Amino acid sequence: MPSRMSLFNRDLFLQIGRNVGWISIVYFLGLLFVLPIRMMMMMDSESAYTEWTPYTHLFQYDFAIQFILLIAAPVLLSVFLFRFLQVRQWVDLMHSLPVGRERIFHFYTLSGIVFLLLPIILIAVILMFLHNVTGWSNFYSYEDIWVWTGITAVFNLVIYFAGVFVAMVTGISVVQAVLTYIFLLFPAGISVLLTYNLGMLLYGFPSSYYQIRKLELMSPITHFTFLESPDGKIGWKSLLLYLAISAILYVLALLIYKKRKTEAASEAIAFGSLRAIFKFGVTVCTMMVGGLYFGEYQRTFGWLVFGYAFGTVLGYFVAEMVLQKTWRVFSLLNLRSFAVYSGIIVLLLTGVQSLGAYEKYVPVQDEIKSVTLANYIYSSPEENALYTADPLKSSEAVESVRKLHAEIIVNEKGNKRDLRNTQSFYFIYEKTDGKKTVREYRINQLAYEKWLRPIYMSNEYKHATNPLFKIKDDSVRRISIRDGVDIGKSVVIADQTEIRDAMEILKREVENETYEEWKSPIGTSTTIEIMSKADQFNLELKSSYMEFRGWLKEKGLLEQATIMPKDINYILVSKNFADTADWRDKGDPEEWLIRPLEKDSETLKIKNKEQIQAALDQAGYDWYQGGDYMALFVYKQSNTKEIRTFSEKNAPGFIKTHFAK
Incomplete structure (x- = not known):
């Protein structure tokens, strides 16, 4: 007849303490080192009150160690706590006692919670004591202690209950530990594997789009890493969800334990019905990997x-x-x-693979409310939302994007073969019925210039993608203009009237530039940095921006901000080093390009100021993309060297004449 003893049994609790108490002690000592002792070491420094900036939350103190302790302690505790289920003699002995299984489960599980949470509570008490007696109130508050204690306790509980749940379905301790981590990471891991593989099987499937939609929230292990950053936060709704999951795992573990047979000890999977699921799951996951x-x-x-x-x-x-x-x-x-x-x-x-309709689908014009065409997408750390280029809404823009999309689908095989100079393109359609269609492709832009040109050159697209049009002029604090070679030439525009004038001119310049000027800019390398109250971004001051350059000249700022012939010692031009297609495999350009170019007997050396100005106006930026002529600009400032190129179309006449001899 089962005993009617109370849930608490002193002797059994002491026995559990001998088995798992060491884990609790190690956990306590680890937390003691990374928080109170670590704080005392930092506060004892002479510069602590003058130079050191306090952390925004307690998780920043040796976060890596806190993270390791968090994911290790509850799993180890669950493994050693239910070790008796994995050994035939122990399980027979335990179940021969006049105590029901339900009572055994409750006693062991709740005892484990005590040993798990006790170190956290003790550390919180120590932190409060130090807060009171040491005057550290400027470095952390009582609220910081409560937040740290609550979040740490909740994450420990959900990981612990995952281990308890897995302990009920396996009969080997090592397998239990491994399966616990797999179980915790499975939602995030399987989502990544599915999206990646669907991206390879279905042409156009936007795997990157789905992978940035907060997949890390799907596992408590990855979710906890949010706290590594100073502004990392975990909301109370997430904590309540984890507590609910813990309760569900507790109930499920109890139900499974009551049906578990003692013969399951030393079996990898305790239930025959689960073995087929385990085998199929491992096979499918490994297949996708x-x-x-x-x-x-x-x-x-x-x-x-x-x-x-x-x-x-x-x-x-x-x-x-x-x-x-x-x-x-x-x-x-x-x-x-x-x-x-x-x-x-x-x-x-x-x-x-038979889902051909998915791969060939392009929304009908009348169904589209707007479409976003972007080369990259990313998620905001503050919100679970995606930020891309602004959507295009005009019928002309939508139709141009649809034509591009249809052409990419038609050339699917060619796109897959052409892996050089490819770039990601995301098509995000907002439809009139509220639904969204998203596709992702990697294509070579050169092969689609015919369809991309009308999109890129429309003012609507420029306004949708260029940050210059997204910022309010009155929020700009200053505009800095500096040379792109870092020889010390710069100016700062801080007057609000001048800032408004500069912004208006720059917007007109961007709207009026041609496709060639946008795609392959030439001229001196000069950077315009626009800083607002909330953000900053850079623009390139291109030689085609004649109105803005004229405005700078009128203000007496052009020579101060841009490279002039007087800043250059000489220019070396060669036609023998024009092919740089394999530059990535050649290593340091100083060794294979600059020094040989300086020693080349056929190199043209330019020192005439007028010719230098012509070279500055016509040189291209991206030397690694190759060109008909390679040029080395040698500056007077610290003998700085810059590699530029000339195309046959843009090369000054005197360079063509020299190499035509």
Whole structure:
């Protein structure tokens, strides 16, 4: 007959303390080192009150150590706490006692919570004591202590209950620890694997778009890393959700434990019905990892298929070895089972590949409210929202984007083969019914200039993508203009009237520039830095910006801000070093380009000021993209050297004449 003793049993609690108390002690000592002792070391410094800036929250003190303790202590505690379930003699002895399973589970689980939370509570008490007696109120507050204690306790609990839940479904301690981390990371991990693989299987699937949508929130382990940054925060709603998940895991673990057989000790998976799920899950996940690895690196369909096949074989037989606890798993029965699993996976992949309607879909013009065309997307750290270029709404712009999208789909095979000079393009359609269609492609822009030109040159697109049009003129505090070679030439415009004039002129310059001037700018390298109350951004002062250059000259600022012929010692021009297509493999340009160019007997040396001015006006920026002529500009300031290029079209006449001889 079961005993009617109370839930608390002193002798059993002491026995649990002997088994897992060391984990609690180590956890306490670790937290003691990273918080109170670490604080005393920092505060004891003579510069603590004069030079050191206090941390914004307590998690910033040795965050890496706090993180390791957080993910290690609760898992170890759950493993050693329920060690009796993994050993046949222990489980038989425990279940022979006149105590019901439900009471055993509650007692062990709640005892584990005590040993887990006790170190956190003690550290909080020590921090409050130090706050009172040492005068550290300027460095952290009581609120900081409550926040640290609450967040640390909640994350410890959810990780601990995950370990308890996994302990009920496995009979090997090592497997329990590994499966606990897999269980905690599974939602985020499987989402990454799915999005990556769908991106390789479905042409246009926006894997990057989905990967930045706060996937780190899908696991408490990755979510906790938010606190590493000074402005990192975890809201109370997230904490309540984790507490709810902890409660659910507690109940599920209890229900599973009540049905668990004692014979499950030393079995990798305690329930036969779960073994097939475990085997299939490992096989599918390993298959996706294999496809991701080989497909991402080789970027061909053949290697993608090989990656899937390799991952499937590896995953299936590794899972069998874990379940059977032996490497001898290559029996005829297992091979037949593997064939069944492989058939299911092939059907899944074939089903995904058959979604041709998805790959060919371009929204109809009348269904589109707006469309965003961007080369990059990113998420805001403050909000769970995406920030890209502003949407295009005019019918002309929408139709131009649709034509580009349709052309990319038609040339799918060519796009996949052409991997050089590719760039990401995101098509984000907002539809009239409130739905959204998103596609992502990597294409070579040169192959799509015909369709990109009308989009890029429209004022609507310029206003949507250039930060110059997104900022209010009255919020600009100053405009700094400096040479792009860093030889010390700069001016600052801080007068509000002049700032408004400069902004108006710059906006007109951007609106009026041609496609060639935008794509391949030439002239002196000069940077315009615009700083507002909230942000800053840079523009290039191009030689085509004649109105703005004239305005600077009128103000007497042009020579102070831009490179002039008097700043240059000489220019070396050569046609022998024009091909720089493989510059990435050659290492330091000083060795393979600058020194040989200086020694080349056919090099043209320019010292005439008028010719130097012509060279400054016509030289291109991006030397690594190659050109018909390579030029080395040698400045008087510290003998600074800059590599530039000339195209045959833009090269000054005297350079063409010299090399035509």
